[in-house]
Amino acid sequence: MKSKLNIYYKYLLASGFAAVTLSCSNTKFLKEGQMLYTGGEVKIENDTISKKDKNELQAALEENLVPKPNSTILGLRPKLYFYNIAKEPKKDKGFNYWLKYKVGEKPVLLGDVDREFNKDIIQNYSENKGYFNAKATYDTVSKNKKAQVIYTLRPGARYLISNVKFQKDSSLINKEIQTFTNKTFLKSGNPFDLDVIKSERDRIDNGLKERGFYYFSADNIIVQADSTVSKGHKVELNVKLKEDTPELATEQFxxxxxxxxxxxxxxxxxxxxxxxxxxxxxxxxxxxxxxxxxxxxxxxxxxxxxxxxxxxxxxxxxxxxxxxxxxxxxxxxxxxxxxxxxxxxxxxxxxxxxxxxxxxRQIQSLRLEALGRTNSANYAGSELNLNWTHRNFFKGAEQFKAAVYGAFDVQMGGQENAKNIFRAGANVQLSIPRIVAPFRFNSSSAFVPRTNITLGYELLNRTEYYKLNNFSASFGYVWKENARKEHDLKVIDITLVSPANVTELYNSLAAKSDAMRRVVAKQLIFGPTYSYTYTNTMLPKTNTFYYKGTLDLAGNITGLVTGANAKKDKQKEIFGVPFSQYAKIENDVRFYHKFTEKSSFASRFIGGIAYPYGNSEFVPFSKQFFTGGSNSIRAFRARTLGPGSFDPRKVGQEFIIDQSGDIKLELNAEYRANLYKFLNVAAFVDAGNVWLMHDDPSRPGAKFTKDFFNEIAVGAGVGLRLDFSILILRLDLAMPLRVPYYEKGDRWTVDRINFGDSSWRKDNLILNIAIGYPF
The missing domain is CATH 3.10.20.310 (membrane protein fhac)
Structure with missing residues (x-):
């Protein structure tokens, strides 16, 4: 124990020595007579000001001082150090230029500081906040080629508002102003504050703009301050129109x-x-x-x-x-x-x-997209999309979109017998800029509501196993209350899945698994879906928030009317196909925190549950939850994680089915930083899993129980993001830290990390290549 403590002490001593060395080394690059500016400090000498007001005033004054000193990290100035050690580049490019002017930071010297200018800023700002008799001085403290400027402010007592008058006259515009004076920002007893006065002028201007005074301006308002009327440190405010206000500005249009x-x-x-x-x-x-x-x-x-x-x-x-x-x-x-x-x-x-x-805009457009791709399930392939858009289809700003596409995915490694996948399909959408309904829908939103009608078909061919025909149609509405709140209601959302050419090979494999049989079962899904989205991520705020809640109700009214009950052998069919009956809800919550312009923190929580009843014993495979992959838990291959503690390796080598569940919990956290222009890096942690509502004998451990917390998978990693403006190419390298299908007590794998072992890297490192951020 003693030897370990000695090591720690030596480490701390070495770290401290390195910090002092790095800090001092910047000053050796200074020329004779130069001093490194380390910042300004404001001291306030006044015993009558409350501690809270003094701290707020001091923080505001120091924020207004210019210039800012070189940035520091734990008391060090690494950017300044990189600037100093880099050679002066001959061209505006290359490594030296990047190190000196992009990574590095030019030294801020004492000679760059206009102390008289800062003194005036301190006095003027203080007076604008009601300290009318403010006086400021400054002094410079220097040592070891470093200098700090100390500003001393003697603000005196702060003036308070004694009374507010809105001058009256017989003009129409004055009468309109008098109608909303009760909502004034200027209150008796509050401190005099120039910023509040400016806000009051803007409030009056906005109020008049709402009442027809189009040519009016906030500059036409003057607020006179008189400190001679009241005794003590008080001021009376008189709000009125300027004498030279243009006549046009006083007319109501x-x-x-x-x-x-x-x-x-x-x-x-x-x-x-x-x-x-x-x-x-x-x-x-x-x-x-x-x-x-x-x-x-x-x-x-x-x-x-x-x-x-x-x-x-x-x-x-x-x-x-x-x-x-x-x-x-x-x-x-x-x-x-x-x-x-x-x-x-x-x-x-x-x-x-x-x-x-x-x-x-251009009314019609035709776009052809050819994509090459790879995914974390060892498939590589290509996709071809042809999209046609008409933005004024019936001359009423209706948008009509049609697309045809084809794609293939070929196994490049992993399971030897995994088969290739081919997809082809087409879809159309008509978006009408109003609510088409038998009822009247009035929207005073700045966003035009839309009625959307979609039709689609896709053929999925998993060679040597099966083909699936997928038909879809929907009719619904999208409307926004404002820029933050959006509603999406599909009154009817229909999906028909019809299998074809299911091979004997697949049937023999599916005999061992109920889940595999349900993949190729006929499915008719219809009912309403609704989603609500709230976001303020478009605002320039430090903390922003995103929420999306989705409710999917399938076959509910039909099931009630027909008395369907699959558990009592009363399963009902439509056109010979059993219809699905379930309720599904999903919540997606995201939080973003901006540290600086170049670094931020992002997090996401997903919670969902799908419950089958009535005409269905199980939620349709296509409507269940999945996890793993480039936009989920990145340390596990797409759709291979879960459900619960079920071990997907037990399925065998013949076929790997996508693992699905009725319940989903997922949490993601990511730190993002910009290194250089388009180059961004990230460090992330993902956790979560999916579970079944009921037991599945072919997938032991898949059911959701009170022990679910011990079945949470955890992964972590680092990533590169190449931001090319038109798209973001993302490369995330992740590894599992906790594997839920390992034996209890052995699920954490942190102690088994071995980057030097090629077999460990092959089994544990997952590279995710994707477009855009994961959340």
Whole structure:
């Protein structure tokens, strides 16, 4: 024990010595008279300010100091060290350039610091926060070619708001302002704060924009502060319009005409084909209800603009409907550019015309994709996709998509008798930019709701085993409340799986496994599905969140009406095929934390359960849960993990079936960092498994029990991500840390890691190649 402690002490001593050496070594590169700037510190001398206010003020002032010193890690400056040791490159490329200017960081010297400028910043910021008599000084402390600047602030007492007045007069705009003064941000007793005053001006501006004052600006508001009216350290605020406010800004405007150019092109404008504003006499022939659609070639149905635009003739202008209309036009998906102009057409009655100048996207597109791929189940192959898109199929911004595809996967190693896989299919989708239903659906969202109709067919051929014909169809709706919340309801979602050419070889193998027999069983699945998605990951926040919940109900009403009960030999059929009856729910929760602009943490939890009843004893194979693979638990090959503690090696060498379950639990955590431009790295840990609701004699240990926690698989690894903007190529190398089908007490494998053993590497290291992030 003593010898180990000596080793630790020596290690700590060596580490400390290395840290001091590395820290001091940066100063030896400085020229005579130069000093390395280590940062600025603000000291506040005032006993009347609370500790909380003092800390907040100090943190804000130090954040505003410029420049920032060289970055440190545990007190060291490795970036500065790399800059110093790298030779000056002759060209703006190569290793030296990368090391010096990309990895490295130029030294920040004391000579780069404008101390008078920082002193002014400290005084001005303090005064803006209500410390009207703030005074600041500074001093420089230097030692061993390093220098720090100490700023001392004497802020005095902070001024509080004694009273807030909104100056009244007889003008229309003043009367409108008086109607929402009760929601002011300026409160008596609160500290004087210039940022709050600016927010109050913006609040008034936004309120007036909602009431027709289109030409008004927050700069037209002045907030006067008077510290002579009240005794003590208090200030009275007077909110009013500036004397030089333009007359146009005080007028309340309403909509006269709404005019749409759906085929607007800037090149045609230069040729004189468009006239904005238009002659009123030429508008009549383009009228549609209360709007005018200038579309001589009739490329678009006018009613799509009537649905998308929230301005009607005679409406009072408001900013909400202004932005809402623009966002809905963009979300139609058929316009590349959307521009809006307001032109005064009746100055006497304060009316203007609203022009919408819309540049269409390419209406039709044809794309051919050829992909080469490999997966973690030792298959390599290729896929060919031909996709055709029409963005205005019935001239109402309907999007029609059709695709045909073919693919093959060939076994490149692993099981000697595993067979090749061929897939071919086609699918079509019609997306209509409204809710097609017998009921009325009103949406005030900035996103146009859509009705989606899909049809598809796929042939799966697993050579020497079986063929599966898969027919699918769905009808449903997608709508968004806002940018964060989306709903996807499929009123009907139908899948018919029909096997063909099931070989005697497969039947002989399936005789040993109920799960294998269910793979080639006829399946008719129909019912509604619903998913709800919430996300704020698009916001520039430190912590962001994503949630998706899915509910799948198959055959429920039909099962109740027919009295179906598979367990009592009352299984019902439709067209000779038993229909599936089950309830399935799945939750996907993700959390993201940003450490810096170049490093972040991502995590995900998936929990799901599928319960068969009525006409089904089992959940259809295609609707069960799977785990393992490049987007799941990466230390295990795709769909080979579970269920429970079942050992997939017991299936034998003849055939490896995808392992499925009725219950799924999965947790993933990943640290991501950017190394250089497009090169990113990651370190990750994955855990989870799937289980069955009921016993399966052919798969012992597969049922979910109270001992499920001991059947959790764990894997970890590192990855490279090549971010080429148009796509992200991901390579993740993972290894298992806990294997649930090993004997109890022997499932953790950390003590058996041996990178130097080729057989261990072959059995344990899994390379996942994929496109995009796993979550």
């Amino acid at each position: 309403s909509i006269n005409n709404v005019i749409v150019f759906p085929t607007y092109n800037i090149q045609d404008v230069k040729k004189g084909k468009y006239s904005v504003p238009m002659n009123p006499d030429s508008l009549a022939k383009y009228a549609y209800d209360d709007i005018y659609v200038i579309d001589p070639q009739h490329k678009f149905k006018p009613k799509i603009f009537d649905r998308a635009l929230y301005f009607k003739k005679g409406d009072l202008y408001n900013r909400s409907n202004h932005n809402l209309s623009l966002n809905r036009l963009i979300s139609l998906g058929v316009f590349k550019f959307v521009k809006n102009e307001f032109v005064v057409s009746d100055s006497l009655n304060h009316k203007f015309d609203a022009y919408y100048l819309l540049t269409p």
